[in-house]
Amino acid sequence: MEFGSSVRGEWRLEPGLVYLNHGTVGVTPAAVLEAQAEIRRAIETNPSRHILREIVGMLGEPAPGRLRAAVERAAVLFGARAEDVVPVENATTGVNAVLHSLGLGEGDKVVIAETTYGGVREAVRHACRLAGAQPVSVRLPHPIRSPEAVLEALDAALPSGPGLAILDHIVSETGAVLPVRELVRLCRERGLRVLIDGAHAPGQIQLDVPSYGADAYVGNLHKWAFAPRSCGLLWVAPELQPRMHPVVVSWNLDQGFAAEFEWTGTRDPSAFLAVPAALDFLDRLDFEALRKYNHGLLWRGVEWLNGLWDTSTTAGEKMSAFMTAVELPPRFEATPANASRLRDALLFEHRIEAPVFEFGGRLWVRLSVQVYNEFRDFERLAEALDAL
Ligand SMILES: Cc1ncc(COP(=O)(O)O)c(C=O)c1O
Structure with a gap:
């Protein structure tokens, strides 16, 4: 399949807009939005029956509902068993569920990195405030030149437990893919539990979540896996599942890991039910071809x-x-x-969407590449920055 402008029509992006920001909130393909719209139409023919009986299986004969079937399909993205994963609205929700399920208390530390996503940093600050635990922020190298440099930095800075370390699989601002297996091992040696924040991982890299040795792993499907917003997936190690509860607890308290997370009050299940359509779309593009194109174009640019x-x-x-x-x-x-002035100017004067941020006394522009991008997008960015 040809990528670049010839596939751009698969998305509803504004004509003429240079979109180099796929990573922020994803861009859902039109075919997946259509599938979601059809799911919503079908639900409305008898919402109570569809949602309570067929989708979550709360009424009638106990049987796995359609939501579980969608989770089973999504589990493949994590390389995980379906029984070890549950749907969450987004990575933030998954991180909060883990933070509030571990029974953190005084004497516990919650370790993050200085490059941890801001929303997660604030969730940690809040959970620590409630529990009397201590947030600890460690410095990882920036720029990141090698996996060894990350491991050395973490080894030097990591405190001993008890507590929890939350580490990124793919760092938000830099896009760096971290060596999670080795990071988990270091944390374990210090007596820390580990949650891996893979918000950007599914659809960007192949995952084998159970092999990382972490206690929990959370990822978004609405960023790179083409699912509609809001769709995330949380994996929890089997021995920890009985302690794990969603942020919003409802009818299914103590009814099992899957049941608790699959009913957190009435909400629209259509995004998660459209995950199989998103994965069909990904298969149609062919992940290996997409990977080669996206990575190749990013580096050429x-x-x-x-x-x-x-x-x-x-x-x-x-x-x-x-x-x-x-x-x-x-x-x-x-x-x-x-x-932020530059980011605004790129968008409003040049129709280019890309985050600009300050770090270490320099400005940086974060570039995300998806198959609808092409080299011309980099040229447009350079022309715009020349003009600014
Ligand atoms: C590393 C990381 N964690 C968490 C999040 C939060 O994702 P969401 O807003 O979908 O919960 C992001 C969002 O970009 C992220 O980059």
């Missing part, structure tokens, strides 16, 4: 921009998948206010 601006990236090619951040030329004043 990034090397070209680095040459043009005489700058560098936040992570080497081998540590990136479809997303990385490129340093902007030093003539741009490196303040958070200027970063």
